[in-house]
Amino acid sequence: MAVVDAPALVEFEASPRAGGWLRRLELAVPAAVLVLVAAACFAGPLVLPVPPPIGGSVLESYLDAFSPGHLLGTDPNGNDILSRILHGGRSSLIVAVSVNLLGLVAGGTLGALSGYLGGAVDTVIMRVLDVLIAFPSLVLTLAVAQSLGASQTNTILALAFFSIPAFARISRAATLRLREQPFMAAAQLCGTPGWRVLLRHVGPNIAPQLITFGMLGMGIVMVIEGALSFLGLGIPPPAPSWGNMIAQGQQSLSATPMLVVWPCAALFVTVLAFNLLGETLRARWSGR
Template identity: 40%
Template sequence: MSTERSTGVARTWRGFRSHKLAVAGLVVVSVVTVVGILAYVDDAYLGNELITTLHYSPFEPKFMPLQGPSLAHPFGTDTLGRDVFSRTLYGAKVSVQVALTAVIVAAVIGSPLGVVAGYAGGYVETVVMRLVDVLLGFPALVLAIGLVAALGFNLTNVIIALGIVYVPQFARIARSTALSVSNEEYVDAARGMGYSTPHIVLREVLPNCVSPLLVQASLLMAFAIIAEASLSFLGLGVQPPTPTWGQMVSTGSGYLTTAPWISMFPGAAIFVTVLGFNLVGDGLRDALDPRESGERRF
């Protein structure tokens, strides 16, 4: 079994790396993730000594406000005299943390619900999917705003809100995949051998629903970054002085004609990161789908 799994992983990687743009997207995502992890470690355990030693503190307003990009300040300074480059780097911390944890929360809740609904059918499926339909009845960002307003404006509540918002996407995909997998011969064989329903769901059905869920997760990470930036732009996300890309775009929105760099560089960071996750998702979809692997190339 382990040999077959490793062979499948190798085959998927060969299919993925044949898509040049997908590999470029993976490089972008990897760089942003590493920067976000370093920023988190520096902020949580090193007292921001790492970024202060290498460049400037993202928190201290110690320079002339509204300086344009230069060798000393590649991205310029903001309205308070803080280095925009350092703040853009530290903004990756929040975006990566929200993207990873919110999608994990949604996957952990939504995937089992969808699999159980698809396999069990009947009353269980009706109840689960109607609850999913209720959540889908609200626009994602509006629902996130309502949940954050109810829970409070901090990083943990943003993650919880976005995790809840994205549960329906995982549940629907897991259900549709489980409906197909439940009719496979190996599932019938497991039933015939007398295995319990939990065993069949966890050991036979759920593992074979992983591929489409992985693709959905990579795409939803992009949406989570946009949603977090939107909440921060509206002042409903992580509160100052913690730098976030959406908050920086909001701060610079009043200076677009005189100091466009305040919004331009964090906006570009959002664009490039979201594009990277989308390219990775497209590459995973084609690599994991044998019907696509020979037909589509970037």
């Protein structure tokens, strides 16, 4: 009997340690991937021997991978594909971070004010946000990008505007739960000003939920930005972005499929890492 039970006992004792390693990997792997992607996109062009992303010679167009001086080959204009992927990733990351940061600050502030003050302020803010949510955001983003013109700044503004309602709703729901906590009542009874309660008590407590949603939103924004650039309404050529690189590569997809494969792979890996990191943070902060 002791011999039969021994493996189960060993497995039971080892499982927490194995689970601990697994939980660390769930957080460390996507975080490491994102650090590598960011380092490659922002520091890579400065330290790697890659040519500029534009200004290539048509005499060197459609070079194969591992050609001299062009690790991933060249595009139809003779531009280095690796250089364009690195610079395009920089553009995509700047758009994703800027959109979610603007949405977090604006939407988080509106949601916290709405949940904390309540009453007429809550009603007005939430009804305005309901109107924004009722509109098809992707269609309006396309319309705004078309009317303002294709540029990185206009893409950020258009996407950030429609990200505010989602952040505001999460912030408001978290603030409403905090209002029922004893420390909130104690702060109010002590005469603490409302702005101080929001900064010292509400903000730090709702930040984890907003950051988690922001991480998940990073991948969504990168996909939408890629779609806008693919349609010619995002970052305009010849400036590189993963979306317009895919659009450019589709014109010769049957002959040179790698022109599409490389930017698609970069976009896939980055979006997947953001989603995995956001989901892991959500599970950690929710106590799972």
